[in-house]
Amino acid sequence: MKKTVIDIHNVSKVYNPDTIPVHAVNNVHLHFEQGEFTALVGPSGSGKTTLLNIIGGLDAPTQGSVIINGTDITHLSANALIRFRLHHIGFVFQSYNLVPVLTARENVEFIMLLQGVSKAGRERRVRELMAAVGLSDKMDVRPAQLSGGQQQRVAVARALASKPQFILADEPTANLDSHSAANLLDMMAQLNRDEGMTFIFSTHDARVIERAGRVITLVDGSIASDTARVETGV
Amino acid sequence: MLTLLAWRNLWRNRSRSFITMASVWCAVVLAVALSSLQKGVFDHLIANVVSFYSGYVQVHHAGYQSEQTLENSFPLTDSVRQAVLSAPGVVHATPRLEAFALVSTGEKTRGCMVAGIEPDGEDRVTHLKSKLVAGAFLHERSTGVLLAEGLAKRLRVGPGDTVVLLGQGYYGSTAAGKYAVEGLLRFGSPALNDQVVFLALATAQHWLDAPDLVTTLVVSPRKPAETESVAAGLRRTLPADFETLSWQEMMPDIREHIQTDTASSAIIKAVLYLLIAFGIFATLLMMLAERQREFGMLVALGMKKIQLARVVLFETIFITITGCLVGIAVSIPLVWWLKEHPIRFSGETAEVYERFGFEAVFPAALSPSIFVNQAVAVFIVGVLLSFYPVIKVLSINPVEAMRS
Structure with a gap:
C-alpha cells in the first residue's frame, strides 16, 4: 500500500467574505499518495491555482485542513510554514521561476544553502540534478541565456534540490513550445518513475493531461471528477 | 550567498545603480x-580677529569690558601673572595697556587704538612678529611704534617717519608723545589693519602716565577648543575684582555671525540630504516594483523574509557606502585645492565684507572630521530609507507578490 503524502479535508477558500464573497474552493476532500503524477484541470477561475497554493502553504484555507505527512499545515505560523515549504515542498512556477542574477548552478544551490546543506553536499547534488535535467553543460549560465524550456528544467532541478515530499507545478508548460514542453514532461515523468517523486500540476495543457496518471477536474471550486488512469505516460 | 545575491542585484540595472551612487557621492562632495x-x-x-589680536581669553579688571578706560586698569603683580599662568590649560599670558588716541603726522590725523605690549610675550600669544611687513619689530626698551599698514597708508608714513600720539592719560591727564615708526604690520582683518598702533609696554605706561598698570592680560589656551574651559578655570582662580572673558563674550557679533551662518548652512545641508533621500527612495521604489514577483517566488520557495530583507538592506548599504567612499575620494583633492587656492572676492563684494571687518577670503578647512561627519550623515540617510523596502519585504504576501 502506497504512503499518503497529502490529505485535504473539507477545504474551502472564500475571498472577500465580508463584501462580495468569492468561493474559490468549495469543500474539497482529496488525498495524494506517494509517486502520483496528478493533473489539476479546469477552466480559468475554477480554483486550480488557489487549491495548489493552499496545498503548498502559500495561501490559508477559510476552512478545512491540509495534512502533509502528518503535519496539519493550516495550523503552522507564517515562519513555520516558510520552513516547512523549504524542507518538504518543491515548486515550479509558470514563469519568473529563477533568480536572474544567479547562474543555473547557483539557482539550484540556493535552496540547499537556505537549508544549511554543506558545501560539498550542495556541489554533489547540483551536479546530480543538472545531469538529471540534462543541463550539465549549462551550469554556469545565467537564466537570460537559457531557453524557456531550459529555464523550466533548472526550476525542476531546484525544486528537487531540497529533497521534497512532492512537487507542485503551476502551469509549468504554459510558456513553452511543443518540443520544450514534451522534453520537460519526459524529464518529470522519468523522475516520477525512477525516484518515485510525487508531482501535482495545475494545467490547461492537453499534453500534460495526456501524461497524467490521475486527472482531477475542478469546476467553480468543486471537484467535478477525479479520474485515475490505468495507462499513463509515466 | 546572500551577500553575493545583493551584490549582483546591484548590477542588474547598472545605469540606475550608477545614477544613485552618483547622487550619493555628489551629495557627499557638496x-x-x-x-x-x-x-x-x-x-x-x-x-x-581673535588669534592675531584679541587672543582667545582676556583677563581685565572687573568692569573694563563695559567701560574701557584707564580707570579700569590694574597693577600687574607677579602674583596675578603667576595665578593666570598656573591656571589649567593656560600656555602663555601677555599684558597690554590699551587706550584710544589720535595719531597724526603733518596735516593728517586719525583715530586709533594704541596697545602697549611686551613684544616677545605678545609674539608668543598672537604671533605679531609674523605680521611685520616693513621695518623692525619692537623690543622691551623700544621707544618707537609699530603701525598697522592700512593706518600707515592713510597717514602716508613708513618706517623712519615720526607720528604724534595724543590721548587721555591716567587721572585725566593729557597724554602726548612723538614716536618714530619702527615697522609696519599687516592684518588680515581690515578693521585691525586700519587702526592699530603698538608700543612697548613701558613706553605706553610712560606716555599714559600709568606706571605698572595694564588693562588686559591676553591668555593663550593649549588649544582653541579649550577656550571656554580655560576661561572658566581663570574665573574660579582669580579674585572677584577681575573679569575673565572668552573671545566669544568679547566679540558677540562674531559669535552670532558664526551661529547664524552655521544654522543657515545646516538648512542648506538638510535640503541637500532631502534631495538625495528622494533620489535613493525613487530607486528603492523602482527596485521594489520590479522585483515583487521575484521576492514572492523566493519566499514561496522557503526563503525567510528576514533573509530577503537582509539582502535588500545590503543592497542599499552597498550603494550608500560606495557613494560615500567615492564622495570622500573626490572631495579630498577638491577641498585641498580650495584650501590652497582660497576663493577671493574683489571689488564691491570685498568692500562689503571689509566694511564688517572681515577679509574677503574664503579658504577651505581640510579637517578629517568634516569628511567623516558628512559621509556618516549621508550613510544614515541611506540606511533610514532602506527600512522602507525592508518593511515591505517583511510584510510581503508571496501569492499576491507573484500575481503582481
Missing part, C-alpha cells in the same frame, strides 16, 4: 565642500 568652506571661513575669521 556637503563636504560646504562644511569645509564654512569651517575654513570661520577659522580664518577667528585667526584674523
Whole structure:
C-alpha cells in the first residue's frame, strides 16, 4: 500500500467574505499518495491555482485542513510554514521561476544553502540534478541565456534540490513550445518513475493531461471528477 | 550567498545603480565642500580677529569690558601673572595697556587704538612678529611704534617717519608723545589693519602716565577648543575684582555671525540630504516594483523574509557606502585645492565684507572630521530609507507578490 503524502479535508477558500464573497474552493476532500503524477484541470477561475497554493502553504484555507505527512499545515505560523515549504515542498512556477542574477548552478544551490546543506553536499547534488535535467553543460549560465524550456528544467532541478515530499507545478508548460514542453514532461515523468517523486500540476495543457496518471477536474471550486488512469505516460 | 545575491542585484540595472551612487557621492562632495568652506571661513575669521589680536581669553579688571578706560586698569603683580599662568590649560599670558588716541603726522590725523605690549610675550600669544611687513619689530626698551599698514597708508608714513600720539592719560591727564615708526604690520582683518598702533609696554605706561598698570592680560589656551574651559578655570582662580572673558563674550557679533551662518548652512545641508533621500527612495521604489514577483517566488520557495530583507538592506548599504567612499575620494583633492587656492572676492563684494571687518577670503578647512561627519550623515540617510523596502519585504504576501 502506497504512503499518503497529502490529505485535504473539507477545504474551502472564500475571498472577500465580508463584501462580495468569492468561493474559490468549495469543500474539497482529496488525498495524494506517494509517486502520483496528478493533473489539476479546469477552466480559468475554477480554483486550480488557489487549491495548489493552499496545498503548498502559500495561501490559508477559510476552512478545512491540509495534512502533509502528518503535519496539519493550516495550523503552522507564517515562519513555520516558510520552513516547512523549504524542507518538504518543491515548486515550479509558470514563469519568473529563477533568480536572474544567479547562474543555473547557483539557482539550484540556493535552496540547499537556505537549508544549511554543506558545501560539498550542495556541489554533489547540483551536479546530480543538472545531469538529471540534462543541463550539465549549462551550469554556469545565467537564466537570460537559457531557453524557456531550459529555464523550466533548472526550476525542476531546484525544486528537487531540497529533497521534497512532492512537487507542485503551476502551469509549468504554459510558456513553452511543443518540443520544450514534451522534453520537460519526459524529464518529470522519468523522475516520477525512477525516484518515485510525487508531482501535482495545475494545467490547461492537453499534453500534460495526456501524461497524467490521475486527472482531477475542478469546476467553480468543486471537484467535478477525479479520474485515475490505468495507462499513463509515466 | 546572500551577500553575493545583493551584490549582483546591484548590477542588474547598472545605469540606475550608477545614477544613485552618483547622487550619493555628489551629495557627499557638496556637503563636504560646504562644511569645509564654512569651517575654513570661520577659522580664518577667528585667526584674523581673535588669534592675531584679541587672543582667545582676556583677563581685565572687573568692569573694563563695559567701560574701557584707564580707570579700569590694574597693577600687574607677579602674583596675578603667576595665578593666570598656573591656571589649567593656560600656555602663555601677555599684558597690554590699551587706550584710544589720535595719531597724526603733518596735516593728517586719525583715530586709533594704541596697545602697549611686551613684544616677545605678545609674539608668543598672537604671533605679531609674523605680521611685520616693513621695518623692525619692537623690543622691551623700544621707544618707537609699530603701525598697522592700512593706518600707515592713510597717514602716508613708513618706517623712519615720526607720528604724534595724543590721548587721555591716567587721572585725566593729557597724554602726548612723538614716536618714530619702527615697522609696519599687516592684518588680515581690515578693521585691525586700519587702526592699530603698538608700543612697548613701558613706553605706553610712560606716555599714559600709568606706571605698572595694564588693562588686559591676553591668555593663550593649549588649544582653541579649550577656550571656554580655560576661561572658566581663570574665573574660579582669580579674585572677584577681575573679569575673565572668552573671545566669544568679547566679540558677540562674531559669535552670532558664526551661529547664524552655521544654522543657515545646516538648512542648506538638510535640503541637500532631502534631495538625495528622494533620489535613493525613487530607486528603492523602482527596485521594489520590479522585483515583487521575484521576492514572492523566493519566499514561496522557503526563503525567510528576514533573509530577503537582509539582502535588500545590503543592497542599499552597498550603494550608500560606495557613494560615500567615492564622495570622500573626490572631495579630498577638491577641498585641498580650495584650501590652497582660497576663493577671493574683489571689488564691491570685498568692500562689503571689509566694511564688517572681515577679509574677503574664503579658504577651505581640510579637517578629517568634516569628511567623516558628512559621509556618516549621508550613510544614515541611506540606511533610514532602506527600512522602507525592508518593511515591505517583511510584510510581503508571496501569492499576491507573484500575481503582481
